[in-house]
Amino acid sequence: MEYLSIFLDQVYKILFLLIPVLVSVAMVVWLDRRVWAFVQKRQGPNVVGPFGLLQTIADALKYIFKEIIIPSSSNKVIFILAPIVTMTLALIAWAVIPFSATQVLADINVGILYLFAVSSLGVYGIIMGGWASNSKYPFLGAIRSAAQMVSYEVSIGVIIINVLLCVGSLNLNDIVIAQQNLWFVLPLFPMFVIFFISALAETNRPPFDLPEAEAELVAGYQTEYSGMMYAMFWLGEYANILLMCAMGAILFLGGWLSPLEIYPFTLVPGPIWLILKILLLFFLFAIVKAIVPRYRYDQLMKLGWKVFLPLSLIWVVFTASYLFYFKLLPVN
Amino acid sequence: MIAHSIFFYTFSIIAIVSAIMVTASKNTVHSVFFLILDFISISCLFIMIGAEFLGMIMLIVYVGAVAVLFLFVVMMLNVAQQKNQWFSSEESSKHIPVGLIISTLIFVELIIVVGGWKYKPDLFDINNSLELSKVSNTHSLGQVLYTDYIHIFQISGMILLVAMIGAIVLTFRKREGVKTQSYIKQISRERSDGVSVLKVDSNKGVKIDD
Numbered sequence: 399m400e401y402l403s404i405f406l407d408q409v410y411k412i413l414f415l416l417i418p419v420l421v422s423v424a425m426v427v428w429l430d431r432r433v434w435a436f437v438q439k440r441q442g443p444n445v446v447g448p449f450g451l452l453q454t455i456a457d458a459l460k461y462i463f464k465e466i467i468i469p470s471s472s473n474k475v476i477f478i479l480a481p482i483v484t485m486t487l488a489l490i491a492w493a494v495i496p497f498s499a500t501q502v503l504a505d506i507n508v509g510i511l512y513l514f515a516v517s518s519l520g521v522y523g524i525i526m527g528g529w530a531s532n533s534k535y536p537f538l539g540a541i542r543s544a545a546q547m548v549s550y551e552v553s554i555g556v557i558i559i560n561v562l563l564c565v566g567s568l569n570l571n572d573i574v575i576a577q578q579n580l581w582f583v584l585p586l587f588p589m590f591v592i593f594f595i596s597a598l599a600e601t602n603r604p605p606f607d608l609p610e611a612e613a614e615l616v617a618g619y620q621t622e623y624s625g626m627m628y629a630m631f632w633l634g635e636y637a638n639i640l641l642m643c644a645m646g647a648i649l650f651l652g653g654w655l656s657p658l659e660i661y662p663f664t665l666v667p668g669p670i671w672l673i674l675k676i677l678l679l680f681f682l683f684a685i686v687k688a689i690v691p692r693y694r695y696d697q698l699m700k701l702g703w704k705v706f707l708p709l710s711l712i713w714v715v716f717t718a719s720y721l722f723y724f725k726l727l728p729v730n
Numbered sequence: 731m732i733a734h735s736i737f738f739y740t741f742s743i744i745a746i747v748s749a750i751m752v753t754a755s756k757n758t759v760h761s762v763f764f765l766i767l768d769f770i771s772i773s774c775l776f777i778m779i780g781a782e783f784l785g786m787i788m789l790i791v792y793v794g795a796v797a798v799l800f801l802f803v804v805m806m807l808n809v810a811q812q813k814n815q816w817f818s819s820e821e822s823s824k825h826i827p828v829g830l831i832i833s834t835l836i837f838v839e840l841i842i843v844v845g846g847w848k849y850k851p852d853l854f855d856i857n858n859s860l861e862l863s864k865v866s867n868t869h870s871l872g873q874v875l876y877t878d879y880i881h882i883f884q885i886s887g888m889i890l891l892v893a894m895i896g897a898i899v900l901t902f903r904k905r906e907g908v909k910t911q912s913y914i915k916q917i918s919r920e921r922s923d924g925v926s927v928l929k930v931d932s933n934k935g936v937k938i939d940d
Contacts (some may be wrong), residue, residue: 401733475793476763507866511786518794525798527803529759541805545799551794568868694912 405540412493413724415503419492424454424638429677430636434625434714437688461629469531471624476530481623481630484523488637491516495644496571498654498668508612509570510558513645517554517600520638521547524602524609527631528619532710539618542695543602543609549702550599557593560586561649563717566728576728583650589713590650594682597642597703601635605690639683640676647675738778745771758804766797783868 415570428443428451435442443453468474494509496502506512521544526542540673562568565576583590599606610618621629647653654668693701721727744767751764769792776785875883930936 435878438749439921472757473757476759506782508782508868511783511790515789515794518790521794521798524765525801525805537805541802544802548795555790656903 399607406541411503415492416489419489419637420633420638423633423640425451425612426458426640426677426680427454427632427636429680431688433681433684434688453666454514454631456557458629459631461626464625466625466627467622469533472531472622473532473554474529476526477622478627480523480530480619480656481634483526483626484520484634485630485637486514487519488634488641491641492644495641495648495672496574496653497672498590499571499575501669502571505569505571507566510562510568510573510649513552513570514555514558515643517638518547518551520600521636523631524619524656525534529581531619533622535616535621539615539621542615543619545606546602546606546698546702547600549699549705550596553592553702553706553710554596554600555567556707557589557596558649560589560710561713563721564728566606570648570653573628574648574655577652577655578659580597581650581652586650586713589710590646592710593650594679596706597646598683601639601642601708603639604687605692608695608698613669635707640680643676643679643683644670644672646679647655647672651675651679734778738775741771745775757802759801762797762801762804764801766793769797771795781867783871822830 402570430441431453434445446452446456464548468477491513493503494506496505496509524543524547525540528536528538529542531537538720556650561582563571564582565573567573567576598604604611608618609615610620615621620628654672656663656666656668656671734876748764748767749770752761752768755761755764773785773788773793776782776788928936
């Protein structure tokens with residue numbers, strides 16, 4: 399009975415985290431489409447529900463009732479597994495995100511490594527989907543995306559090292575608390591910019607959406623998918639984008655900390671601040687989608703390996719020397 | 731403790747079964763996926779014994795990077811279509827003795843290492859300056875990796891670098907007639923380089939390129 403109560407307690411906590419995440423994924427899809435539309439002087443979805451807020455729910459219902467078509471020459475097990483893997487990986491990473499000093503599902507001491515590991519596994523959903531479809535466009539899209547995600551992961555890893563040098567801990571709550579006096583976005587501003595661009599590439603967002611470039615690859619790895627399986631790819635993608643925004647908010651924008659520790663700001667609880675910061679970063683993601691044209695593939699690889707990697711490595715040397723020289727290295 | 735053993739046996743059974751399936755499955759791509767499953771369950775086992783840093787690094791390096799490249803190569807070479815005829819042919823029985831000898835050697839080596847560690851615990855001089863029970867695994871690793879073991883760490887890094895350079899040198903070839911974009915060339919182009927005003931005679935035309 400003791401085990402059962404612990405188990406039920408955990409299940410309750412997990413549901414309390416996952417359901418808001420899924421609902422907010424639906425909301426940010428609407429936000430993304432609205433921002434995109436306003437930039438292009440359109441209205442965007444504004445019919446279903448107040449301000450069109452329920453548009454995504456309506457879309458999801460439509461997907462549920464559509465037929466799932468599995469190509470006869472596909473590798474069926476892997477074809478079905480691919481969207482499940484994408485969706486699961488996008489959701490399990492939320493376990494370590496701290497919403498306040500105490501509100502975190504799993505306060506593990508290698509939290510940032512866990513986030514990095516889960517985001518690097520995200521490539522499997524795409525490769526599996528692209529290969530199992532047994533078709534040329536999905537396969538090309540999958541190969542492109544595998545190369546792209548592996549390249550940009552490297553620079554994200556080096557940027558994380560920059561932050562960790564200033565913190566001295568891999569725990570996400572420690573990272574947030576270390577920013578109590580100064581958010582890392584100010585001293586590490588170039589790294590924040592590179593992190594943001596790498597996050598765009600890591601989540602296959604425009605201008606780096608080459609895996610699903612509709613002009614040349616139809617829809618990339620999603621070409622053969624339909625119905626609920628397509629919707630799962632789509633939800634997983636947006637959950638991943640939100641996750642990268644949360645990661646940026648925690649690493650650079652002080653996580654659940656309020657901007658100033660004075661009276662009107664301290665009234666607002668930590669989770670609200672974190673959500674506001676995630677939304678700010680997501681708004682930037684949406685704006686970039688609307689205003690920047692798509693990169694060419696060789697330019698994308700050149701940017702990743704020849705610009706971002708050397709720049710972030712030099713910045714690691716710089717940060718380490720600065721902290722060492724002024725005796726600011728965290729010791730505990 | 732019961733929950734601990736349930737998880738331990740679950741992960742180890744998954745690890746062993748998927749390791750067998752790596753060699754047993756007919757489709758090469760499936761083999762790679764079983765290998766990934768094996769890596770993941772092994773890293774879960776690492777996390778269970780408290781080596782959470784090793785487990786996470788295993789996930790990042792092996793699953794996130796190495797296995798992706800494996801998968802890449804296997805998919806690109808299209809070996810999946812061959813259905814491993816090589817293993818079901820007459821030729822295959824010749825390789826069994828060699829494989830058996832190698833696997834016996836590895837097994838004996840493992841027994842020597844594990845036996846030495848079990849019956850003579852002071853065989854390796856473990857750094858005693860740290861009280862391992864008080865700090866976490868990651869913390870203690872961070873304290874010794876760049877201080878006491880800096881030379882070993884740097885040497886292993888150099889070996890990997892040399893291996894990488896070797897692989898690049900072996901596969902590098904200069905290809906002729908490849909069009910590349912040079913940003914500096916594009917930006918430093920002046921109007922006078924690209925545009926010239928010519929006087930064209932009627933019915934004769936003009937030759938632009940030589």
